[in-house]
Amino acid sequence: MMKRDPNQILIFDTTLRDGEQSPGASMTIDEKVKMAHQLNRLGVNIIEAGFPVISQGDFDAVSRIAEAVKGPTICALARCVEKDIMAAVEALKSAENKRIHVFIATSPIHMKHKLRMEPQDVIERAVESIKLAKKYFDDIEFSAEDATRSESDFLVKIFSAVIEAGATTINVPDTVGYTMPDEYARLIDKLNREVKGIDDVVISVHCHNDLGVATANSLAAIQKGARQVECTINGIGERSGNAALEEVVMSLRTRKDLYDQFTTIETTQLLNSSKMVAEITGINVQYNKAIVGKNAFAHEAGIHQHGVIAHRETYEIMRPEDIGFTGNDMVIGKHSGRHAIKQWLDNNKINLTEEQISDLSSQVKAFSDTRKHISDADIFKILEQTNMHYAKV
Structure with a gap:
């Protein structure tokens, strides 16, 4: 040996x-x-x-x-x-x-x-x-x-x-x-x-x-x-x-x-x-499975999202890239705060005023009370229905 x-x-x-x-x-x-x-x-x-x-x-x-x-x-x-x-x-x-x-x-x-x-x-x-x-x-x-x-x-x-x-x-x-x-x-x-x-x-x-x-x-x-x-x-x-x-x-x-x-x-x-x-x-991995579950690097709570956006080690003890993920996942839902909404807007190259961001955040929270998951399409629909005019940046 x-x-x-x-x-x-x-x-x-x-x-x-x-x-x-x-x-x-x-x-x-x-x-x-x-x-x-x-x-x-x-x-x-x-x-x-x-x-x-x-x-x-x-x-x-x-x-x-x-x-x-x-x-x-x-x-x-x-x-x-x-x-x-x-x-x-x-x-x-x-x-x-x-x-x-x-x-x-x-x-x-x-x-x-x-x-x-x-x-x-x-x-x-x-x-x-x-x-x-x-x-x-x-x-x-x-x-x-x-x-x-x-x-x-x-x-x-x-x-x-x-x-x-x-x-x-x-x-x-x-x-x-x-x-x-x-x-x-x-x-x-x-x-x-x-x-x-x-x-x-x-x-x-x-x-x-x-x-x-x-x-x-x-x-x-x-x-x-x-x-x-x-x-x-x-x-x-x-x-x-x-x-x-x-x-x-x-x-x-x-x-x-x-x-x-x-x-x-x-x-x-x-x-x-x-x-x-x-x-x-055919045995699926539970979402909250340690290390490889879908939610292992997902964040919905506003406090957690703010922390990770400011410095990932506040709530992440491992780097998702080291396991094979492309990055962490900011889940938009009723627990999300303005920081996550801002990041979503930045990722989609959308520019809103501070007042519009607050309004969108409130609309997202209200919308999320009716369903478990909110997609990008849902957020775009909210923007359209509320006549929120925005500029691509």
Whole structure:
């Protein structure tokens, strides 16, 4: 494995695997390849392309991506089962850089009711699987499924064992979105202190958003030594989704006063990536979604509009251009003030007197009480109906 800056956070994108498991989000093979190329442009380090053993379509998609996308590591998921591992070997044979990601459940509830295995048997199965994978891969990730509901001492045992067997990344997934940031941080800290061989591998985190704290948990883990974050574009994924790639990346970038860590993500491609995922899956992004939502850089309140017009950092902690937006958006509505109206007039090269501006502002507020959105055409109509004579400048 190549040496890298210890403060670099590897971005492991699982939009094409976990993200596609969102109800209704299935992608065709061509769509997956198209998305993989966009993830390459975005600069993700690892693309989890799929779960080859589950269907011929998933196998073919992983194979196509492995052949077509060069640069990032292409990863395939496999249970700790020989047929899964061999399917991943075959699917990834054309990859320039390849990784296998094997997993087995480690929580008492999963081991008892799903696997019906004893803890020691789970460790032995994991070790056998890593040893098999080692025959074909230098880059091997091991996940302890449902880690945050597992006994921490058992996690120390199984992670120590798989590292000795050849794992190069250990993943600590919050599979059901159960843990809280301080709790997760304590777990990562314990593993960092007690797992044998931990200094020779990368600690990864994979957080689900069932309680709305997937991004917060990922960031808490980073502060305790995690150096890979598994995430998806727009936060799509099983149930309530995964940690959103754009939120993790921009948090690290924006709060450099708290984090010494960085990513290699080309942030100007975040909006394009978000739009492509929405278009392919049909899952639209909510307007107030952090970073990439339509309203992320929109301002309607007059006080906010005045502040942003005077100095954007009064109400914007990020530059919209850095994410791929063309600029911020001054929304004209009932909460807008004279400063936003003036800017709209300037943008449309319209010159009004101060009295006319006040009158237009009042008319806009009254008009906006009857509808949710006001377009440029609506404002021109108000100007016409009120016989407001103006000069183009």
